[in-house]
Amino acid sequence: MIERATRSDLRIAIPAEHHHVPALVAWLDRELAPHCPQWRYFQVRAAIVEAVNNVVSHGLDGGAPDQQIELGLRIAGRSVAIDLEDRGRPIPSDKLDSARLPDFDPDHIDHLPESGFGLGIIAAAVDRLTYRSGSGRNCLTLTVALEDAP
C-alpha cells in the first residue's frame, strides 16, 4: 500500500486484489470520513468499495497482484471528487449508462436478485459519475456534495 499527498489531494494505491480492500477502507475512514456527514460517508464508501471490486472482478478477471488501483481524493469546499484509476479492461459504456439498482418486490422472496447491485450502488450513492478510458488507463470519477443529512 502506497500513500502520498500533495496539497489538497490525497492519494493511495493498493494491489488489485479483493483482500486489499480493507486497507483502503481503513484509509478512507481516516482521510474521508472526517469531511462527510456519517450517512453520506457510508454511502460513498460503499460506492468506492463496489468500484474497486468491479475493477478486480471484471476488469482484471478476479485480481492482479502486480497491478495497482489508485484512488485520489479531491476535497474542495462542500464537495469531494474521488478518482479511481486502473489498467484493467474498461467498463463497457452501456453498462455504466444503464447502471441502476435492481428492482424487486420485497414480498416475493423467490424472485429477489442475488447479484447486479454493484454498479447500481455506485450510481445511487453519488451525485455525478464520469468515466474516461484511453491508452490502457481507466479513470472513474465520483463526485458527491457534502450536504447535511436529508
Next chain:
Amino acid sequence: MLEWQDEQEGITVVRLTEESLTASNAASFRARLSELAEGGRTRLILDLANVRYVDSSGLGALVSLLKRIGVKGELALCAVAPAVMSVLTLTRMDKVFSIYADRGAAVEGLSE
C-alpha cells in the same frame, strides 16, 4: 468466520466473527450457512455486531441464504451497524429482512 449457538424453539444465533462480509469471504459464508440450513437449522438469527461493512457480494450472500431458507424457516438480522444499514437501505433490502436491535430482541421476535 462463524460461531453459532442454539437457542430456544429451534432458533440458532449465528455470529459473524469477521469485520466485513464482502467479495473476499462471501462464498465461504454462503457455503457455511447453507450447511447449517441443510442440517436442519432453518430459524436463523445473524448477529452482525462485528461487521463494519458489506458489499454487493455480501448482500448477495444474505439474499441467497434468505431464498434458501424460504418459507420453511426464518432469517433475521440483528445488531446491524449503521454502515451496513446504509447499504441495506440504499438497496431497499431493509424492506426484505427482519432486522432487530440486538440478539435478545431477535430471539424474542422469532419466538412470538
